[in-house]
Amino acid sequence: KSLPHLLQILTQYGILECLATHLFAKDILSLARTAKAAHQAILCSRESRLNLLKKTSCDGIGVRIRQVSHRKSKFFYAFDCRDNTRCGAAQEPPNSEMYPCVSCGVTTCQECRTHCVYQSHYQLADEEDELPCFSGFVLLDEHEMAILSPEHLRESGSWTTTVSLPHHDQGFLDSPLDSGAFSSIELIDEIIDTNLGDGELKGTNWSGSPHPSAVVQAFWKVSERRKRNLCKGCFEDTMLAACPSQGPCCCTLRSHFLDRWLCLRCYQREEKSI
Known part of the structure; x- marks a missing residue:
């Protein structure tokens, strides 16, 4: 079964990197919990996770x-x-x-x-x-x-x-x-x-x-x-x-x-x- 169109977009790592610059770390982790595909794209490796987290903004x-x-x-x-x-x-x-x-x-x-x-x-x-x-x-x-x-x-x-x-x-x-x-x-x-x-x-x-x-x-x-x-x-x-x-x-x-x-x-x- 194919992924929903929005999820297909979100699982593209380049788009995730751009999206991360407008989010807090907790938002990235919440996004990873929305679907298995998103979880794999965001948390598939330690390097991937840390790269996305460092692009986020400080949440105060x-x-x-x-x-x-x-x-x-x-x-x-x-x-x-x-x-x-x-x-x-x-x-x-x-x-x-x-x-x-x-x-x-x-x-x-x-x-x-x-x-x-x-x-x-x-x-x-x-x-x-x-x-x-x-x-x-x-x-x-x-x-x-x-x-x-x-x-x-x-x-x-x-x-x-x-x-x-x-x-x-x-x-x-x-x-x-x-x-x-x-x-x-x-x-x-x-x-x-x-x-x-x-x-x-x-x-x-x-x-x-x-x-x-x-x-x-x-x-x-x-x-x-x-x-x-x-x-x-x-x-x-x-x-x-x-x-x-x-x-x-x-x-x-x-x-x-x-x-x-x-x-x-x-x-x-x-x-x-x-």
Whole structure:
């Protein structure tokens, strides 16, 4: 029995590629479920599936995950703060920086991918001689953190000319806004470039600060939960036996989260699998 004319058209791979540029990943997968022929054309091989998925547009799921996970502090509502969390595909014009997730292959924009620090909120300066205020979140931790720009500490670099654009993974991180705890501010670059194989993430040592400090606590929870501590004998018997070239961990938060274009849905899957 011959296929319906529409299905014959949809199963032509060249047409599928053109169609994918106007769809989200979930639409491609839904189309694959409509008929056996469509399923074979779309999911016949891993290469075919990934090629179609990377041609789709970001569906904004990462932004929705952030909105559920991140909790605005009382200061966001008390002052004239603004939220610049918006999917790149929904921006005008659309943000062209979108790439396939390294884990699932789904096209993901800059705002829907995993960042170590999201600079999500800002407050415009009240006076010309004042600086705008910034805040955001560590990964998917719920607490809103104060973020200082280089200008706040008289460092080189300016954020004032691009205040509407997020400055993810940049600047200096301060304590959670709703917390009464005082901790030393930390340069975000130093946090995310710390060799986690050398020990626990500590940040700046200050005698009055608890360990981990309020500034690095969210990072500390994620990094410590993902570690596997082995004695020398177990390491040699298990890890080296399975992979002779494998050495002790020397990764950083940057190498694990920023050097990989990872969507937030896959980040959540990683967290649940630990």
